[in-house]
Amino acid sequence: MISLQFAEKLYLNKRNFSVSNECIRYDPVTQFIRQCHNLVNHLNTPAFEEISRAYIPHVLHLRNAVVHALQPFDSNSLDLDRLFARFSNDLCQVTEFPEYIEALYNNLTFILQNPLNPKLNWVQKTLEDLEGEKSVGVIAPSYHICTDSWIQEWTSILDSIYENNNLIRTERDIRNSTWDILIMPFGGKRLSFLNHIYRGYHSGKLYVLYYKGEAKAECQNPEPIKLHGQKVSNTLPDPETNISLRDISDEEELLERMFWNRHRETAKSKLIDEGDEDYFVPARLVLLGGNRLVYLSTEKSELVGSLDDAEGIADSFCRKRVSQLREGEYIVLRTGTNYDLVKTIADEKMERDNVKASVTLGWKDMLKKALNKTGVQKFEEYLRQNGLEVPCPNYVKAWTGEAILRPGSEERYFILLNTIRQCGVWESNDTVEELASKRWKEMLKIINYRRQAGFDIRKILLDKLGNILSEATEIGDELVVNLDDRFPGASISLFRIVDIDKKDENVPASRIDKLIEIETES
Amino acid sequence: MIRIHDASQNLNDTEEYCSATLLPDWTSDLVGLGEWVFDSFEPSKRKIVVVWLPTRILASAFLSMGIMVASARRGLMPLNYTNFLNLPFGTKVLALEKDNRGRSRAVSKSILPGRGSSIRCLGGRGRTCIYEDSFPSHCLYPYTPLTERQQSLREDMKNFFSTISGREDGLWALVSKREAVIVTNRKGWNGHVENISLIYYRRNLQQPLLKMTELLQSGGDVENNAIRILLSSPGDQQPEVDANVPVLLDGPDALLSITSFHKNDVVILLDECEYDSATDQTIRELLSRRDEWVNPCFHSQRFQLIGCTYRRNRD
Numbered sequence: 001m002i003s004l005q006f007a008e009k010l011y012l013n014k015r016n017f018s019v020s021n022e023c024i025r026y027d028p029v030t031q032f033i034r035q036c037h038n039l040v041n042h043l044n045t046p047a048f049e050e051i052s053r054a055y056i057p058h059v060l061h062l063r064n065a066v067v068h069a070l071q072p073f074d075s076n077s078l079d080l081d082r083l084f085a086r087f088s089n090d091l092c093q094v095t096e097f098p099e100y101i102e103a104l105y106n107n108l109t110f111i112l113q114n115p116l117n118p119k120l121n122w123v124q125k126t127l128e129d130l131e132g133e134k135s136v137g138v139i140a141p142s143y144h145i146c147t148d149s150w151i152q153e154w155t156s157i158l159d160s161i162y163e164n165n166n167l168i169r170t171e172r173d174i175r176n177s178t179w180d181i182l183i184m185p186f187g188g189k190r191l192s193f194l195n196h197i198y199r200g201y202h203s204g205k206l207y208v209l210y211y212k213g214e215a216k217a218e219c220q221n222p223e224p225i226k227l228h229g230q231k232v233s234n235t236l237p238d239p240e241t242n243i244s245l246r247d248i249s250d251e252e253e254l255l256e257r258m259f260w261n262r263h264r265e266t267a268k269s270k271l272i273d274e275g276d277e278d279y280f281v282p283a284r285l286v287l288l289g290g291n292r293l294v295y296l297s298t299e300k301s302e303l304v305g306s307l308d309d310a311e312g313i314a315d316s317f318c319r320k321r322v323s324q325l326r327e328g329e330y331i332v333l334r335t336g337t338n339y340d341l342v343k344t345i346a347d348e349k350m351e352r353d354n355v356k357a358s359v360t361l362g363w364k365d366m367l368k369k370a371l372n373k374t375g376v377q378k379f380e381e382y383l384r385q386n387g388l389e390v391p392c393p394n395y396v397k398a399w400t401g402e403a404i405l406r407p408g409s410e411e412r413y414f415i416l417l418n419t420i421r422q423c424g425v426w427e428s429n430d431t432v433e434e435l436a437s438k439r440w441k442e443m444l445k446i447i448n449y450r451r452q453a454g455f456d457i458r459k460i461l462l463d464k465l466g467n468i469l470s471e472a473t474e475i476g477d478e479l480v481v482n483l484d485d486r487f488p489g490a491s492i493s494l495f496r497i498v499d500i501d502k503k504d505e506n507v508p509a510s511r512i513d514k515l516i517e518i519e520t521e522s
Numbered sequence: 523m524i525r526i527h528d529a530s531q532n533l534n535d536t537e538e539y540c541s542a543t544l545l546p547d548w549t550s551d552l553v554g555l556g557e558w559v560f561d562s563f564e565p566s567k568r569k570i571v572v573v574w575l576p577t578r579i580l581a582s583a584f585l586s587m588g589i590m591v592a593s594a595r596r597g598l599m600p601l602n603y604t605n606f607l608n609l610p611f612g613t614k615v616l617a618l619e620k621d622n623r624g625r626s627r628a629v630s631k632s633i634l635p636g637r638g639s640s641i642r643c644l645g646g647r648g649r650t651c652i653y654e655d656s657f658p659s660h661c662l663y664p665y666t667p668l669t670e671r672q673q674s675l676r677e678d679m680k681n682f683f684s685t686i687s688g689r690e691d692g693l694w695a696l697v698s699k700r701e702a703v704i705v706t707n708r709k710g711w712n713g714h715v716e717n718i719s720l721i722y723y724r725r726n727l728q729q730p731l732l733k734m735t736e737l738l739q740s741g742g743d744v745e746n747n748a749i750r751i752l753l754s755s756p757g758d759q760q761p762e763v764d765a766n767v768p769v770l771l772d773g774p775d776a777l778l779s780i781t782s783f784h785k786n787d788v789v790i791l792l793d794e795c796e797y798d799s800a801t802d803q804t805i806r807e808l809l810s811r812r813d814e815w816v817n818p819c820f821h822s823q824r825f826q827l828i829g830c831t832y833r834r835n836r837d
Contacts, residue, residue: 003714004546007579011548011824014576014794200795201576298800301778303757318707318757318775323800455759 009178013201021216022209026118029066030213032107036063039091039100040251051094053258058087060255061145066111067214068141068186070123070154074115077149084108119185119209120157126183126207127162134180136165137203141186171196171326178202185209187216190252192327215252260285260501263518267293270516279394280506284322286331289477289496293516294333296322298504303332303458304497317462322500330494332461333513335480341490343402345453350446360442361402363417363428363435368400370423382422388415391506398509406443413440457483461492545720549584551822556588558818559768559789560596564831568765569787569816570808571829578791582770583715585789586702586738586751589768593701595687598694601664603657607642611635616696617644618661628696630665666698666747675736676748681729682737685722698747703763703786705779706772708742708753715740754779765834774801780808785834 036059043052043059062083069078088105091097127136138158140146146154151167158165168174168182171193182203187210188194194217197206210216263285283295296302304325305317317332325331334341350357371379380393388407390396398404399416407413414436421432428435464481479494545553555573562569575581601615609615616628631646644650644660652660668676680695704711718734740751744761754760756775760782763769768787771777774796780788792801812830 002717003579004549004718007577008546008548010577010579011546014824195795195797198795199797200793318755319778320775321778321800321804323798324774452759458757 006176006178010201013178013204016204017201017206018204019198019206019208022122022207024118024122024209024211026211028107028111028114029118029211032066032104032111033063033211033213035100035104035107036060037251039097039104040254042096042100044254048094051091053262055087055091057255057258058083060251062086063251064141064145066108067211068145069117069150070120070138070185071150071157072115072117072120073111075153077147077153080108080112119211122209123158123183123185124161127165130162130181134164135178136162137168137174137177137179137182138165139174139182139184139188139191139197140167140169142191170328172328174200174202181205181207183207183209187214189215189217190256191217256502260503263287263293263501264505266518267295267511267516270518271511271514279396279398279509280392281398281509281512282391282504283507283512284504285501286322286325286497287499288331288515289498291518292495293518294495294513295505295507295511296325296331297509297512298322304329305332317458317465325497325500327497327499329497330475330479331497332492332494333515335491335493335515341457341483341492342450342453344490345456346446346449349453350449355445355449357446360439360446361405363420363439364400366420366425366427367396367416369425370420371396371400373425374423379419379423382419383415386415386419386422388412388419403509405447406440410436410440457492465494548822548824549580551824552581552584553588553591555789555822555827556585556590557592557595558588559585559787560589560592562816562818563766563768563787564834565766566834567813567831568785568834569829569831570790570812571788571816571818571827572790572792572805572809574792574794574797574826576794576825578773578793578796579714580718581791582704582706582711582772583718583734583738583740585770585791586704586740587734589702590683590738590750591686593699594683594694595689596694597689597691598663598697601662603654606633606652606657606662607640609633614665614667615644616663616665616693617646618663618693626691628663628693630667663693663697665696668698668748672748675739678730678732679737679739682720682722682732685729699750700752700763700767701750702768702770703752703754703761703783704740704770704772705754705756705760705776706770707775708755711753711772774798777801777804780804 039059040056042048043056045052062080065078065080065083066073069075071077073080084104088101092101123138130136138154140151140154151169155167158167166173166177166179174193174196180203182197182205184191184197184206188197188208191197196202198217208216267285282298284298286294286296288294298321301319301321302325303317304320347357374382376393376396380390380396383390383396399407407416414432417432417436420426430438460483461481464483465479468475468479468481475494477496481492481494483490483492559569559571573581601609606615611633613633614630615633617631618626619629621627629646631644631650634643634645634649636642636651640654642652644652650660676695680692683695684690684692712735715734715738719731720734720737721731722729738751739749740753741749742753742755743749744752752761752763756773756779760779763783763786765785768789769783771780771788771790774792777790777792780790790805809828809830811832813832814830816829816831818827818829
């Protein structure tokens, strides 16, 4: 019944939901934001490419500390002097920057000498007016902005002002609770659980506190899908291949992009691509516990789960799209020497059932011959003329292997076969229509065998995990699970997700699912 | 009217009855949506409906309850002659017979071989031979015998749904039928539903409180014919179900299972805060391949709904 009351509250909150945007007009901070912005803009030019990577994050960290602070500005937990010193001394040595640094210094000195925080003032006044009757949730900034000492200070400040409050740090904190009032004492741009704040209806009233000049999230009017009768577009956003930092005006985004670009470069330097043989697929870079990176294809779904308890483990492990992965979840990756386990198991079963995959996939040999005869570029041109677009010419090679069994639809498959026939390498007694129809259905069978193999592996994994968890073994960043003896060399590992790049990238297919060790960050 | 009660409270019968409160409006909307999903089934068209809700908690449970209400209202379709002939010998069927006072009653019979390929006999009390010409005069229904415990639960369920649907014969409840499949996190789903009891209240009519899980006869065992609302986890191999069984995909994780149900009507339930580009993209792709939009004669202020139809059996 608790769930019914909780749901009832969410429906009620939706009906009454309102957002109050409270702009704090405090010139020293507004000016400080602008000065940081100017400095970053100047650093983010071709002339300073070498140093920008080192100093822009420091400037933005200082700015974020000032903007997001709820505690007095001279608080030890903020340590604004130290944050300023991380870039100011060095940049003063570069001819263009002393003026910027001096202006920042003057403003920062004023802020530190007048440490009363106007956001804290606003919170104090608002909460005092409530007289303890209403429950209040206060949202804390993301982990990369605030430290544990911040949180301790926020907690003690808020508790001293108003008892009936909770500090919300993660999606998990907000997901299963409701409050009368939520306060987000910052703009909230790039907060990972912003959807829950604006569209989760965990409160009937949301206050957003932001300084004039502070970046603010725009999420007030949720209308995810147009209602019927209106056109629903079907366009795919292009994955980015190379982001120029200079094109990014939003500093939060700049900070994030710098972080991911650094990791992208590390990944690139540590993986050997297959050169001309490779084709590109859209993927996301995922940071795993234990300082590892991995590219996951956004065209596929991954087996992920949360490791809460042994009893519910079967329900908590399921397939998810890469874009829906969340930090703290565990992702299952194949490790060990027997890498292509699904195929191995599926092939065994097919052999037992006398299903001839080699006959079904015989068209792939014809494709190889066609590519040898015409070359990849020319073949892709023929395909395009026949109405089939592929992400890049080399992508055609993906269909010669078994990782991608067949094109996405029967129409695309028909065009592919028709193009092979046009190349003069047709080796079948069937017409294109006949072969397309026959093989398409047969390939579905192979897909079903592989799907079944995936389920078998999942079952073994979950049984083993259930045993591990029931023995209360602590699971940290990684857990290796060896499969049964009948799959020698096969193991799968669970890795804790630390962070996920929010943008897709077109990467060579050979990089997908490969673990990359990175240096520990200081 | 349906009243709702907290089954976790340890009260006596009278107190339970008094503590039951009216169902909130939003649950009624979901029951109504379920009724529409069932009633709008068309053999030639497959529906895909996306519902954005303030929360998915309990949504699929009340929606499937609506499906059961509509199913009870429609009653049971008797077997046709071809289907009857295709049933293996020994299969139990339910025959509607009149007793001495002329009242209809359902009697379980077994199919026995008859003379020739188009004649079957029904064993049981008395033996009746059935020919093609005489078939229409027999009202026969598919039937799976139940255990005593299952029968007693089904009796309560029958009374509940018969009263709501206004269809008193209750035959619908005697026959095993898969009403819907819910793809969801089973543990979470059961956690939300397990403490909810419902009672149908009308003046001079006091029915027992029924746990919602028993009312829906929900469970995850594919082999168990008594289960009407089949629960499946997104990571499981999805069950094969007839095309006329609607599938409720509860959340973005469940949405990935849509390829396993390419013949069925599908309702996708999403929290508004679960909006993200991948889910959005999947839904846009689904809707863009539509033949036509669905125009439900059902509207709610409490959630957004969008849907379309395809020709059934199209990949």
